[in-house]
Amino acid sequence: MVKENVLDKNTTLALEKSNQLSFKQRLSKAKKRIMRHWQLYIILLIPVVLVAIFSYGPMYGLQIAFKDYIPSYGIEGSKWVGFKHFINFINSHQFSRLIGNTITISLYSLIAGFPIPIILALALNECTSTKFKKAVQMITYAPHFISTVVMVGIILLILSPSSGIINQFIQLFGGKPIDFMAKPEWFKSIYVWSGVWQGMGYSSIIYIAALAGIDPTLHEAAIVDGASRWQRIWHVNIPGILPTVTILLIMNFGSIMSVGYEKILLMQNSLNMAKSDVISTFVYRMGLESAQYSFSAAVGLFNAVINFILLAIVNMVAKKLGETSLW
Amino acid sequence: MKKTKGSKINETRQDKVFNAINTVILWLVLILVAYPLIYVLSASFSNPQAVSSGKVWLWPVDFTLRGYEVVFQHPDIVRGFFNAIYITVLGTVIQVIITIMAAYPLSRKTLYGKGVITLFFTFTMFFGGGLIPTFILINNLGLYNTYWALILPGAVGVYNVIVARTFFQTTIPEDLFEAGQLDGCSDFRFLMSVVLPLSKPIIAVLVMFYAVGHWNSYFGPMIYLADKQLYPLQIVLRNILVQNQFDSQMMMDVASMEQQKGLAELIKYAVIVISSLPMLILYPFIQKHFVKGVMIGAIKG
Numbered sequence: 001m002v003k004e005n006v007l008d009k010n011t012t013l014a015l016e017k018s019n020q021l022s023f024k025q026r027l028s029k030a031k032k033r034i035m036r037h038w039q040l041y042i043i044l045l046i047p048v049v050l051v052a053i054f055s056y057g058p059m060y061g062l063q064i065a066f067k068d069y070i071p072s073y074g075i076e077g078s079k080w081v082g083f084k085h086f087i088n089f090i091n092s093h094q095f096s097r098l099i100g101n102t103i104t105i106s107l108y109s110l111i112a113g114f115p116i117p118i119i120l121a122l123a124l125n126e127c128t129s130t131k132f133k134k135a136v137q138m139i140t141y142a143p144h145f146i147s148t149v150v151m152v153g154i155i156l157l158i159l160s161p162s163s164g165i166i167n168q169f170i171q172l173f174g175g176k177p178i179d180f181m182a183k184p185e186w187f188k189s190i191y192v193w194s195g196v197w198q199g200m201g202y203s204s205i206i207y208i209a210a211l212a213g214i215d216p217t218l219h220e221a222a223i224v225d226g227a228s229r230w231q232r233i234w235h236v237n238i239p240g241i242l243p244t245v246t247i248l249l250i251m252n253f254g255s256i257m258s259v260g261y262e263k264i265l266l267m268q269n270s271l272n273m274a275k276s277d278v279i280s281t282f283v284y285r286m287g288l289e290s291a292q293y294s295f296s297a298a299v300g301l302f303n304a305v306i307n308f309i310l311l312a313i314v315n316m317v318a319k320k321l322g323e324t325s326l327w
Numbered sequence: 328m329k330k331t332k333g334s335k336i337n338e339t340r341q342d343k344v345f346n347a348i349n350t351v352i353l354w355l356v357l358i359l360v361a362y363p364l365i366y367v368l369s370a371s372f373s374n375p376q377a378v379s380s381g382k383v384w385l386w387p388v389d390f391t392l393r394g395y396e397v398v399f400q401h402p403d404i405v406r407g408f409f410n411a412i413y414i415t416v417l418g419t420v421i422q423v424i425i426t427i428m429a430a431y432p433l434s435r436k437t438l439y440g441k442g443v444i445t446l447f448f449t450f451t452m453f454f455g456g457g458l459i460p461t462f463i464l465i466n467n468l469g470l471y472n473t474y475w476a477l478i479l480p481g482a483v484g485v486y487n488v489i490v491a492r493t494f495f496q497t498t499i500p501e502d503l504f505e506a507g508q509l510d511g512c513s514d515f516r517f518l519m520s521v522v523l524p525l526s527k528p529i530i531a532v533l534v535m536f537y538a539v540g541h542w543n544s545y546f547g548p549m550i551y552l553a554d555k556q557l558y559p560l561q562i563v564l565r566n567i568l569v570q571n572q573f574d575s576q577m578m579m580d581v582a583s584m585e586q587q588k589g590l591a592e593l594i595k596y597a598v599i600v601i602s603s604l605p606m607l608i609l610y611p612f613i614q615k616h617f618v619k620g621v622m623i624g625a626i627k628g
Contacts, residue, residue: 030439033439036437037437037439039513039514039515040438041432043431043514044428044432047448047483048429048444050425050479051483051485053468054461054479054480055451055455057456057460058455058456058460058464059456059460060460061456061463064459069463075463120356123353123356124353126345126346126349127349127353132353136353136356139357140356140360142364142610145603145610146543147542147602148543149543149561149564150564150599150602150603153569153595153598153599157367157370157595157596157599162379163378165366172381197359197363200356200360202621205618205621205622206622209621209622228341228342229341229345229346230345265546266569283457283459284458287462288462288550293463296459297459300457300459304454304455304457308453
């Protein structure tokens with residue numbers, strides 16, 4: 001993509017120099033190019049309009065973060081209040097708790113969830129039986145397709161203090177049943193490890209693809225040099241997938257402040273709130289349950305801006321490190 | 328790793344140990360992932376008393392279909408199931424069409440202003456208005472409590488547009504466009520009679536991505552649908568599984584509280600199986616498409 005653009009620019013630059021096109025001539029040329037493919041623009045029209053309404057429309061609506069939005073006055077009719085809601089949020093007693101929970105949950109997810117798919121892919125790659133390999137892939141991808149509601153339903157059933165299988169095991173070995181969902185200290189582990197269980201197979205696909213792309217002559221050369229299987233993983237496979245690993249790791253760091261609300265909302269209860277409340281669930285609760293539209297829009301915007309900045313920084317780092325970058 | 332097969336003869340002892348360890352690791356992963364699935368399936372066919380007293384640990388105990396009977400008689404679940412099918416089919420068809428309408432023009436090198444339009448789309452991947460402004464917009468447009476609120480906002484899945492665009496760029500050679508143009512083929516016609524027939528794999532990928540997304544989503548329906556008649560399956564599931572709401576009149580014939588509680592658990596297991604059934608049936612067919620989709624998406628990264 002990027003290369004093409006550069007080429008395009010180069011050729012147009014060269015053309016400009018040689019032909020000394022005036023602005024007018026260029027305009028008419030652009031017109032001609034548009035007219036020749038007018039049908040393509042017609043095709044593009046519906047998607048562009050949809051994105052303009054449903055993606056850029058809410059961005060216009062973001063101004064309510066700086067207003068006291070009252071539905072009957074409309075977005076334009078509500079009074080401007082500047083940064084009031086942002087200041088209120090930063091000064092609120094929930095602020096540190098929300099930021100803390102958001103960061104620890106995503107860091108925990110990253111530390112637990114990032115290496116496991118890589119290890120799984122490396123192990124699958126070494127598997128000598130194709131049938132067994134296929135079976136493992138098939139089974140481990142499957143949980144990805146389970147809906148969040150069903151996933152949380154399974155968690156609640158398995159961890160139930162009265163009838164859940166985990167507590168029956170605990171009792172079998174003489175322990176006392178634990179009401180996992182009522183204990184805030186368990187929340188993050190349950191959230192993260194159920195996520196690992198659900199996602200590890202699917203996340204490994206990309207590494208398996210990267211491993212398949214490694215030049216086989218490298219392995220042949222290593223075999224000739226007497227490298228063991230372990231040494232080949234260490235010196236051929238891991239360096240081979242390192243670019244993929246790096247870009248995914250960087251992308252993960254870029255989204256460290258965004259924890260989704262879908263699963264947490266379902267797992268949340270008044271007993272584990274201290275550890276389960278994150279920015280996105282707070283936005284949902286304040287906005288849609290308590291109808292504090294402006295305040296929660298401000299919290300959401302605060303979060304979105306941080307995410308955007310993080311992503312930009314992370315992308316810059318990626319560019320410095322190598323050729324891989326998001327844009 | 329085809330070469331390892333050929334070199335079996337000169338496997339050293341070290342390699343044998345390595346293979347054994349590797350196989351053990353993979354078996355562990357397999358059991359760890361499969362066990363909860365098997366357990367839920369078995370529990371859904373077992374006597375609830377056996378489940379809550381820990382007798383069920385792998386296979387069903389005191390086989391029963393009671394849970395499924397109740398589930399199939401429950402009007403909310405049945406209606407939710409058909410609502411979900413309706414939303415999934417309608418939403419997927421619309422989204423696939425619109426995604427292709429966005430991706431195809433952007434795949435053409437000769438499109439003037441391609442960079443700007445691509446940026447217009449991709450910017451929304453990194454920044455958005457967020458939950459509340461979107462909710463207000465949907466309300467103001469009068470889409471609240473309609474299925475359009477679930478379909479239109481996500482109609483242009485930008486990530487999928489990029490996947491589809493990459494596919495068009497890599498599989499449809501530029502020569503073909505030129506040949507078509509020489510023969511006086513319009514862009515519309517070219518899309519309909521050349522590009523689409525060549526794009527079955529990507530269409531399958533898109534259908535799968537969108538269909539799974541619709542079938543599994545609960546958040547959109549939860550905030551945008553007020554009318555119980557419109558609820559898709561996942562909302563009904565949420566009420567049963569997470570919020571423990573279940574019509575007790577369905578269990579009128581059960582005498583004691585103990586038994587009612589047991590049956591409520593049984594119903595939960597059964598409903599999990601039922602709701603995952605369409606995916607389980609489709610899964611073997613869609614699996615390879617998903618893998619393909621991830622890989623096409625990765626080319627860009």
